[in-house]
Amino acid sequence: MARKLDTPHNSVSAEATTFSFGLRMAIEHGWDWVIVEGDVISIVNKLSKSQEDFSVIGLLLDKAQHTLARHPNFTV
Numbered sequence: 001m002a003r004k005l006d007t008p009h010n011s012v013s014a015e016a017t018t019f020s021f022g023l024r025m026a027i028e029h030g031w032d033w034v035i036v037e038g039d040v041i042s043i044v045n046k047l048s049k050s051q052e053d054f055s056v057i058g059l060l061l062d063k064a065q066h067t068l069a070r071h072p073n074f075t076v
Helices: 013-028 042-048 056-070
Strands: none
Touching: 013 042, 013 056, 042 056
């Protein structure tokens, strides 16, 4: 499946955007169990913590964090 995504500004924002898109896709397909892996440790760390982050990356991942909180079978 291909979709046009907003153009990211750097590799970290690309990873954050892709991660959020992957979670949305999992929900749309009705998947109950999801393990998401990434190679950018800063993204993995931000998603693993529940602290507020007002950086650009934090704002990109805000929705993903809420999605992870609502779906306990989705892990990072």
